[in-house]
Amino acid sequence: MQLHSPQPVNRKGIKYIDCPLYGDCLMRAAKSYWETWSCDHCTNLKLKAVLRKVRCIEPYYQLMAEIYPEFKKKYEPAMTIFNVEV
Numbered sequence: 125m126q127l128h129s130p131q132p133v134n135r136k137g138i139k140y141i142d143c144p145l146y147g148d149c150l151m152r153a154a155k156s157y158w159e160t161w162s163c164d165h166c167t168n169l170k171l172k173a174v175l176r177k178v179r180c181i182e183p184y185y186q187l188m189a190e191i192y193p194e195f196k197k198k199y200e201p202a203m204t205i206f207n208v209e210v
Contacts, residue, residue, distance in 0.1 A: 130145045
């Protein structure tokens with residue numbers, strides 16, 4: 125799954141704080157002096173379900189990586205994309 129560039133909009137709405145790009149959107153809003161901003165129309169919002177699942181299963185992946193080093197090589201890039209501690 126590929127992340128797209130930050131796409132906040134200058135209006136009141138939801139903010140998805142678990143998004144890996146949240147900090148980038150916050151910075152864009154701050155630099156633009158927006159009083160409020162929203163993630164409503166961001167194409168990265170579909171990552172919400174994926175991130176929730178990754179955060180739930182991440183401890184199991186870490187255990188598997190400790191037991192099987194070759195497993196870590198396969199899963200580490202995905203965990204890095206989603207900013208999960210590896």
